[in-house]
Amino acid sequence: MPSYEQLSELLDPATTVLLTVECQQGVVGQDSALPELAKEARSSGALAHVARLVAAAHESGVQVIHAVAERRPDGRGANRNARLFRAAERLPVQQLTGTTAVRIAPPIEVAEEDFVVRRLHGLSPIAGTDVDPLLRNLGCRTLVVTGVSANVAIPNAVFDAVNRGYTAVVPADAIAGVPSDYTPAMIRNTLALVATITATDDVLACFKRPRR
Secondary structure, three states: OOOOOHHHHHHHHHHEEEEEEEEHHHHHHOOOOHOOOOOHHHHHHHHHHHHHHHHHHHHOOOEEEEEEEEEOOOOOOOOOHHHHHHHHHHOOOOEEEHHHHHOOOOOOOOOOOOEEEEEOOOOOOOOOOOOOHHHHHHHOOOEEEEEEOOHHHHHHHHHHHHHHOEEEEEHHEEEEEOOOHHHHHHHHHOHHOOOEOOOOHHHHHHHHHHOO
């Protein structure tokens, strides 16, 4: 893991954005379409860590973007070219636009200055969405990636961020996937090659550090 000085240099509030990925009630909430993932996100503490990071970002002036996956009730425009998408169509809880399922899940709080970016297609919260142009307009250089899942959306977000020239920072205890032992293996063997891996407490210390 990076030293405090190295991490603090990366996490300048003026050029840092905190991204939460699919931290919505229909994914990590009590009535999730994916109960195993929701249980892991909560029992591992990942969701609570995301909430702590969001609260600290609000206090320190770090911009927050919440990336939400949803679909139209008629399914128009949604992908059907992978087993994951076809399975999602049969789930008892659907991530339908305008429903409770696509609201950000407690204990994460959404502030007025946050952006909530919704996508109707694909696997990535960045590619094909408004996230990248927003990051560029905000002057972002470092993207802190949090949320779910470590199986699909989180790696997509990290790869897309790196491919677009951002430095990706991943608090390892603020992401979750299934099974529980998959996430640390994926971090160690994949994300650590392209992102700065750290912990929530270390990011919080940098957010709270007085700036000159």
